[in-house]
Amino acid sequence: MTLRITWEQASARRMERQFLANPAPEGTPVADVVSAMLATHAQVLSAAEVSVGVRAIGVTRADVRAAVWGDGSPSSSEETASSTESVSSVKSISLVKTYGPRGTVHLLPARELPMWCSALPAVPGGAGPFAPDVRVTEEQARQIVAAIGDALDGACLTIDELGDEVVARTGPWAGDRVMPAFQDLWPRWRQVMHRAGQSGALCFGPNRGRKVTYTRPPHFAPQPPAEALRELVRRYLHAYGPATPAHFAKWLAAQGGWATGLFRELAEAGEIEEVELEGVTSKGSGDGSGVAWVVAGDTVFPAEPPRGVRLLPYFDAYAVAAQPRELLFPGAAYQRALAGGQAGNFPVLLVDWVVAGVWHQRRRGRRTTVTVEPLGRLTARQERELGERVRRVGEVLEAEAELVIGEVTTGPHA
Structure with missing residues (x-):
């Protein structure tokens, strides 16, 4: 008989595994917290600093930045970021700021780059948004990526400097x-x-004054x-399962048919197994549950869902990846906290295990005002x-915070 999982059970396990039910103990490496989320949108x-900080006791933005840049944290000076000192700091990092799932900027554990930088290029892509006369061919794309990796090996370059090096090599x-x-x-x-x-040819380096730099992550x-x-499917299901191929495809910005085939291969190999998940519709299920997947043998769920309130920032991994989205954003939350159905454009208030409001913080010097708009009493x-x-x-933000309960007047991603 197929195991049936309620929405509350699925939420309880996801929150437990993401250090949302209980934060990681003091001293937990920052990279371990990011690994539990799979990746942190950055x-x-x-927002990435808050995502990590609210999941770990004692962690501040300084800890996150040290994990990303080592001793070469973003500088306000105009000194060159391509010095031996800055490049050496990159070699000691535990987090990498780079392009991750959906082609957007994420923090990834450096130790997990062998998986990410093999899995992501293997996801089939579409034709791209550009006109035919703008696009590059597959061969040109390979040349550019190789040139970027060559130019950044042992160097930190601004976008203009990197462009000069790429053109010189291609x-x-x-x-x-x-x-x-951008016009x-x-x-x-x-x-x-x-x-x-x-693919591992590029990541973000320490800032050079106000200029972003790029370097190459550790080999x-x-x-x-x-x-x-x-491995990526298994890791995803561990963190966000039970889930369907469509959920995985949405999280990865991949083609649904490709994801379905990938899940089928893992099921045939005995690496994942079926359960029924509340809120997943499937033909013939009159009780509102349908087929979803977990890692084979990973069928233990907490008896009680988590209670309490939590604040998640822009594009927090949990708000983006936990599905079905209609259950995570119930009722008025679906209209108020999503932008055209897309999660992450608003920081959200969780009450127990569902979104029940939005919030916004405005910083002035060492103080920040956090306005929270609950959707209920x-x-x-x-x-x-x-x-x-x-x-x-x-x-987390190294500021003195003041709470205001009232309407959030800023728009999405403001």
């Missing part, structure tokens, strides 16, 4: 300014920057692609706990 670094065609971006035209080679990051031996993909106990969560956000 387009906005302060040809003038790579520098043609034909790529539409400007970028050189052709930049359309495969995410691919360079996903590693990649896993065979098929093995890396299987909070009890006195929940308000007290919310105050504690706000103080923790302040500690």
Whole structure:
């Protein structure tokens, strides 16, 4: 008989495994916390710092930055970031800021790059958003990625410096300014920057003043692609299962049919097994449950769901990956906390195990005001706990935090 999993059971296990039910003990390596999430979205670094910090006792933004840049944390000086000192710091990092799932900027554990940098390039891609005369061929893309890796080996370069090196190694065609971006035209080679990051040829380096730099992560031996993909599915199901191939494809921005085939291969090999999950619709299931998957043998779930309130920042891994999204964002939360159905554009308030509000923080010097907009009435106990969560956000950001309960007037991703 197929095991049936309720939404509360699935949420309880996911939150437990992501250090949301109980934060990681003091002294837990920052990379271990990120590994539990699989990856931490880091387009906005302060959001990544909060994602990690609220999951680990005592961790602050300084700890996250030290894990990313070692001794070469972002500098406000105008000194060169390509010095031996800065490059040496990259070799000691435990986290890498680079292009991860969905081609967006993430923090990834450095020790897991052999999996990520084999699995992500093996995910089939589409034709891309650019016109045919703008796109690069597959051979040109390979040349660009190789040139990026060669240029960044042992160096930290700004985007303009990297562009000069790429053009010198490939040809003038790579520098043609034909790529539409932010009301400007970028050189052709930049359309495969995410691919360079996903393959291990590029990661972000310490800032040079206000300028972003790029370098090459520590060298590693990649896993065979098929093995890396299987491991990624197992890791995903451990953190976010039970889940369907469609959930995995959405999280990875991959093709649904490809994900279905991949799950089928793992099922035939006995690496994953079926369960029924509440909220997954399937033909013939009248009780609102349908087929989902877990790692084979991984069928123990907590008896009680987590209680309490929690604050998750922009694009927190849990809010983006936990599915079905309609159950995580029930009722009014689906309209208020999502942007066109996309999760992550608003920081969210969790009450127990579902989204029940949004929040926003505005920093001024050493103080930050955290405005929380609940979508329902909070009890006195929940308000007290919310105050504690706000103080923790302040500690992570190394600021004194003030709680305001009221309407959040900023738009998505503001």
